[in-house]
Amino acid sequence: MKAQTWPARSLLGRLRPRDAEALLELGTLVAYPAQHRLIRQGDAGRHSLLVLRGSAKVIVDTERGRDVVIAVRGPGDLLGEMATLEHRPRSAHVIACAAVEARVIRSTELAEFLCRAPEACLAVARMLSERLRSADRRGIDFVVCPAPVRVVRVLVEISQHHGVSTAAGWDLGIPLSQTEIASMAGTGLSTVEKVFRKLETEGVLHRHYRRVMITDLDGLRRFGEFPAGIPY
Structure with a gap:
């Protein structure tokens, strides 16, 4: 390669x-x-x-x-x-x-x-x-962001580092279960389920077994409420 x-x-x-x-x-x-x-x-x-x-x-x-x-x-x-x-x-x-x-x-x-x-x-x-910046940011997110926002920010981070562009959108690139995504976001599985259902309803992503396809990356970032002027 x-x-x-x-x-x-x-x-x-x-x-x-x-x-x-x-x-x-x-x-x-x-x-x-x-x-x-x-x-x-x-x-x-x-x-x-x-x-x-x-x-x-x-x-x-x-x-x-x-x-x-x-x-x-x-x-x-x-x-x-x-x-x-x-x-x-x-x-x-x-x-x-x-x-x-x-x-x-x-x-x-x-x-x-x-x-x-x-x-x-x-x-x-x-x-x-x-990696240290990322860990610091996630620690701050845990204090100031509600759980649904943390879930979205985890999805954005993974897509930025590992996502694969396809005709249908951005494949998350890593086969993670919803339980594992919940662990990364510091929340429960039920919260991840609710967030995914909302994002699917809004046309932001589709999900399959251990795979997530992001169909609207800009829309996903809006759900992540990234503040202007902060280097997240």
Whole structure:
């Protein structure tokens, strides 16, 4: 796959072709089936995963016994780099939403690559900064936004990062259940059901089993009540 075909917001999409090609030469190519646990929370961070195909969800086990979906990742994304670079235990599970093909890169390989490729190192820093902004924004949304707005904002975020343009609209790009979307929005399944029914009635989206097709992205953003002047 050529570098320019990677999603722009992914790590591979941020890199110059030369650095992307060098990163793609690292590690070992591995394939995982859907629902396979790619990374286990609490394990030692001895490697990272560079996703080539497929998608995965990032899940945290909380002290109250509830699993929380905090993010989704797709082609071109790097997984597990925080524990790898910090030499600390994994902070979350990563589970394949669909079949995943990835390169398993040892921590020493990744560190050596970043040392000799300063622009790639900067791209990783920018990627981590963007993820931190996203986490901060979602925390603020949880305090100030009603649950239906949070659900819509999760849909907008996923479509911006992973959506696939088709003749019928924007396929969300990640096969997530409504329960998982509810978890990302910090609300209950019944709220997601109500929001989806309203959005379908308004002609903003259509849904199928674990798939969502957004037919009016501008309309979806209006339901998300994004304020002017705030870089969400």
